Amino acid sequence: MDVELRGITKRFGPVVANDAINLHIRAGEVLGLLGENGAGKSTMMNILSGLYTPDEGEILIDGKSVTFEDPGDGIAAGIGMVHQHFMLVPVFTVAENVVLGVEPTGRFDYLDLKTARKQVREINDRYGLEVDPDALIESLPVGIQQRVEILKVLFRSADVIILDEPTAVLTPQEVEDFFEIVRSLRDAGKAIVFITHKLHEILEISDRISVLRHGRITGEGDPAKLTTETLAEMMVGRPVSFAVDKAAPKAGAPMLTVSDLCLLDEHDDFALDHVSLQVRSGEVVGIAGVQGNGQTELVEALTGLTRPATGTILFDGQDVTRSSVRERHRMGMAHVPEDRLRSGMIASFSVAENMVLNSYYDPTYGRGLEIDWPKAQTTAARYCIDFDVRTPSVFLPAGHLSGGNQQKMVVARELERETKLVIASQPTRGLDVGSIEYIHERLIEARDEGDGVLIVSSELDEIMGLSDRILVMFEGRIVAEFDATNGPVDRNAVGLAMAGASE
Ligand SMILES: Nc1ncnc2c1ncn2[C@@H]1O[C@H](COP(=O)(O)OP(=O)(O)OP(=O)(O)O)[C@@H](O)[C@H]1O
Ligand SMILES: [Mg+2]
Structure with a gap:
């Protein structure tokens, strides 16, 4: 399958997250996608998978223009995405998670878990995933949970597999095993989009690399001819130490x-x-x-x-x-937790609220029984500038920040204090x-x-x-x-x- 993004633009209020993007994704190839935090990588892939609708531009599959109303349309067209933050149900088994939403049913519409387990085993064997269909998600290490996410998209017959920072939470050994799986998917003719911030990884796994900056594709290259230094400079526009x-x-x-x-x-x-x-x-x-x-x-x-x-x-x-x-x-005592979404922030709260999440009771923000919001907002704005948290305003729900900017927000809150x-x-x-x-x-x-x-x-x-x-x-x-x-x-x-x- 051959996918082309043509002139894709996506705005969120004043932010142009994707700006007239052209990109080609080919079967049997790993396309590495690189770019600064907030460059627009996840947005672009959310558009390709049908989660977001673009404001302008079109998606072509094998030369034909398609429109996705929701991720269901994306899946039906063969596009599957493993998100930056996992979306599994912890108390369900692997098989139950894999079939969630597309459950095979037997006579009288009963959930046919037996068939589901069998299908999960087949996919397991074909791509060397080695996941026990009956294990509970919450009992599995993250490396295996991630394979369940991949099982999910394969179960839905995806030909294009988007992996948004799949290695961020893996151990080096898990990364090696994971690369084996990615290669076997590619060799089976799948098109893979691989997003990561780890430069040596992108050089190792990609057949082709595209660099995104401020919502635009600013560079493309052959991993054989690039180094981590040149990649870093392409990405942030200056040499990085x-x-x-x-x-x-x-x-x-x-x-x-x-x-x-x-x-x-x-x-x-x-x-x-x-x-x-x-x-x-x-x-x-x-x-x-x-x-x-x-x-x-x-x-x-x-x-x-x-x-x-x-x-x-x-x-x-x-x-x-x-x-x-x-x-x-x-x-x-400052604490930057290992899992920002679980214990570092509240996604539905604004950036300003998150910045004072553990100090709102401090007398500097206190005004009788109320919080001095103007002060909290000014403080938050200063933190954002210092730590380069890229957001159009401190009123944005923190969950709408890009993954890396959420992380910077949490670190800023913890380090800016005395x-x-x-x-x-x-x-x-x-x-x-x-x-x-x-x-x-x-x-x-x-x-x-x-x-x-x-x-x-x-x-x-x-x-x-x-x-x-x-x-x-x-x-x-x-x-x-x-x-x-x-x-x-x-x-x-x-x-x-x-x-x-x-x-
Ligand atoms: N739902 C949304 N509402 C408002 N703004 C959004 C939303 N989703 C993304 N954005 C904005 O779009 C821009 C691009 O974000 P995106 O998540 O695509 O970046 P990214 O390249 O994936 O970054 P990271 O490496 O940090 O994950 C950011 O400025 C972000 O705040
Ligand atoms: Mg992202």
């Missing part, structure tokens, strides 16, 4: 002291197994590890979202083990290379102003670039520590510890 620029740390008094923290999971296994660590004022401590080794639980315990079974947490000399989230926040300790989980998830550079600068700035900074990231490059000290988590424990203050740490050694080699 991938290395974090920082001076030696001036570490001071302990800001966070964690002793012997234990937490049990639902099977009574240790999610946190006697974790002790310290973050001093003026230093960045990075926690490396494959996702799912206790990092999430550790951050939840440190920020007050869960109570540990045993152990103590001292923050700035005070025992906060039993303190509420708000108390810790008031004492100057803080003493920054706990940031996957701080640059979904950000373009230019924004990553800026967020890294700000984190180092927080350190240089005397904050303790704790970074949790599954991006080893990010950990290596930012940290003065690296701790490795494996199966709920801190299994290794590396000092980065006297020269770079051995990347291999960190990788080995992440894989549990020191066990």
